[in-house]
Amino acid sequence: DTAVSQTPKYLVTQMGNDKSIKCEQNLGHDTMYWYKQDSKKFLKIMFSYNNKELIINETVPNRFSPKSPDKAHLNLHINSLELGDSAVYFCASSRVGGYGYTFGSGTRLTVV
Amino acid sequence: GQQLNQSPQSMFIQEGEDVSMNCTSSSIFNTWLWYKQDPGEGPVLLIALYKAGELTSNGRLTAQFGITRKDSFLNISASIPSDVGIYFCAGHTGNQFYFGTGTSLTVIP
Numbered sequence: 001d002t003a004v005s006q007t008p009k010y011l012v013t014q015m016g017n018d019k020s021i022k023c024e025q026n027l028g029h030d031t032m033y034w035y036k037q038d039s040k041k042f043l044k045i046m047f048s049y050n051n052k053e054l055i056i057n058e059t060v061p062n063r064f065s066p067k068s069p070d071k072a073h074l075n076l077h078i079n080s081l082e083l084g085d086s087a088v089y090f091c092a093s094s095r096v097g098g099y100g101y102t103f104g105s106g107t108r109l110t111v112v
Numbered sequence: 113g114q115q116l117n118q119s120p121q122s123m124f125i126q127e128g129e130d131v132s133m134n135c136t137s138s139s140i141f142n143t144w145l146w147y148k149q150d151p152g153e154g155p156v157l158l159i160a161l162y163k164a165g166e167l168t169s170n171g172r173l174t175a176q177f178g179i180t181r182k183d184s185f186l187n188i189s190a191s192i193p194s195d196v197g198i199y200f201c202a203g204h205t206g207n208q209f210y211f212g213t214g215t216s217l218t219v220i221p
Contacts, residue, residue: 004154041149041213043200044211048208056208101202
């Protein structure tokens with residue numbers, strides 16, 4: 001029973017393509033997040049949703065669009081992929097407040 | 113965003129040695145967390161700290177919430193090979209956690 005599951009685990013695609021990453025959590029958490037981890041392993045928040053509402057939207061190119069159909073799902077769609085988008089993308093979830101996040105196992109995106 | 117600096121950036125130690133790492137910020141946080149990331153996996157929560165001065169243990173791991181609320185420390189005693197990974201601190205303020213720059217730990221058998 002995976003708590004936070006992301007698909008796919010690996011994604012290799014050409015520049016200019018559009019791709020999506022899906023995330024689901026079965027923890028009953030209210031808040032979900034997308035983080036980007038670069039080659040230096042730095043974790044940077046991209047988006048946060050609470051009960052399907054966007055609450056954090058960091059400076060991210062508008063080619064990235066999150067979608068939360070319900071509070072258990074938060075998908076990330078990326079248009080017109082660029083080489084610099086290559087990274088590991090992590091989905092996470094938490095209860096409201098300063099409680100720790102539960103992370104998925106990541107999606108390694110490689111743009112060629 | 114907030115900047116959390118971890119040191120050291122990387123460590124190479126012999127199995128059995130103790131490890132100390134820390135996380136500092138110019139901002140005050142009301143919660144500190146420590147995570148470990150294994151290769152190819154997402155970060156996993158190790159310890160959560162909610163009060164300034166709090167000292168919390170989880171097996172061989174001990175973490176402290178700094179009195180100034182601007183720092184936190186993690187110690188690992190008697191390291192073993194499976195301790196290998198990247199350790200991240202995270203501080204909570206406002207409506208999110210901010211993550212540190214990470215400490216990469218290598219344990220030599």
